[in-house]
Amino acid sequence: MGLEKLFSQHNNCIEIIKTVYSMEQLQDSITAYKPDAIVLNPAHTGSSTPSFVNNIRKQNSNVSIIALLYSYLENDLLNCFDATIGLYDNTSHIFELIESLEEKTGQENSQNNSEGEELSPREIAIVALVAKGHTNKEIADMLNISVHTVTTHRKNISKKTGIKSISGLTMYAMLNKLI
């Protein structure tokens, strides 16, 4: 599938957990894998799309649901999705969209349980780079993400660790043997 190939080019950020071909398979996968996002072609679900999407949200309220659009879709149906990807969208547009959803999920997670939570592998990688003296721009280029995403990660890191200054993060990285 073209979309799979495209996502795999952005392998720093996106992991394709599973491609499913039926609604039953999808529901089983949501329970089993707890994905961050689902890409769905509304042509398969037709007029039952809103109730279908609502069911997915009931199963997993944190999931972002993205519509893959092959053709015109009525606003009523469009509104139940978090975002859309069109057949003619270019790669960078799609990556930006995924990153903005990633940030949204990150922010929600940090609001839910930022206190006392361990850093994620992504955040650990960023702390190590900050400690080595890299700027947000350099980190963004190295990890293939936007500067905005790096800033969001940095905010979440500070919320979790209680450490804001660069020299403080350097000490944190050293004490935790990240560098």
Add this chain to the structure above:
Amino acid sequence: MKDREFTINMKLSDLLISNPQLILMLPRFGIGLGFGDKRVVDICKKHNVSASLFILICNIYTFDEYTPSIDQILDIDGNSLIKYLQTSHRYYLEKRLDHIGKHIERIAAQCGDSGPLLINFFSDYKNEVASHFQKEEECTFPYISALLENKKPSGYSIDDYVKEHDNIEDKLNDLINIIVKYLPEEILPDERISVWFDLVQVAADLNKHAKIENSILVPFVRIIENKIR
């Protein structure tokens, strides 16, 4: 709030019972211990201290929601306020941070490779605080003293101070977290608990100090700037 506020007719010993931290204000105003059961107003008179300023500062240090009225701000003796802020600066740098620095040195000595990093972190913080105070003492306070003598120096205003007034809290909070949460368990726990109290206390004190500068000093100076203009 009004009914809980301290007034100059209260006994100083009662203020200290309400908020034991206020004992730290006494040396900054040159008020000694052994004041018996005298009222704030009488003790201040004896030590040549502005009682209205003293009580205003005690209220700020005790009640988080306390904001002085315009009349109270107008009532302030500007020179006393500057003297108080300067004495506080000396207290933070020469007494508190010096004392904390000695704890940090002992802890760092046990930290192996991270030790020098901890020492540098603290000395960077101390330099940051010193240069923050220095800016105020070399630019802001002389400017205010001139205003109080009815002169209006050009090229500086209290708006510049507001713009440049950077926060010095971040590194201190970082240090509080590092000392307790991130240094390895076995390193000098008693010493770390002790310095943690010192750090939390000085952080709270500096926070109120910033509040005095932002919500008393700034509006006070704006009022005189407008009078002279």
